[in-house]
Amino acid sequence: VSERWIERAERELASEGRKRGGARRAVLELLGAEPCALSAQEIERELHRRDGRGASRASIYRVLDELERLRLVARVETGQQVVRYERASGHGEHHHHLVCERCGLIRPFSDPGLERAIARLSERVPLAVSEHEIVLRGACASCAESPAAPPTDS
């Protein structure tokens, strides 16, 4: 759990004059403990599972919007229909994503050699590079094992 991230987020939200709320704290604790990205729907489901009440989708989106505006969470676009959110990486926590195109599974990965290659490339391209994101798509281990779903007859 990234206590530091949770504390930083609470501090920055408080300095914006945001009131503490149950949904906010619950979302912070969830994302603070999560190594990678979750969709709003996954957050809603998990919060409900935890205390049997959860938080409304609207209040979850409100918290995510605030956190995104303060750059405390990053939006992860994987090219699927769903947008996911993860806590913004501090120093040394930078990672990229593996996405299963069949079941939607998303996993973090990092690779120092890749980072060095991107840093070298960044010096040669006509762009002052500030960020990069890498998504590798394919089939996860369990989807690769099981045969593709048969075509539906319709």
Ligand SMILES: [Zn+2]
């Ligand atoms: Zn991630």
Ligand SMILES: [Zn+2]
């Ligand atoms: Zn899969």
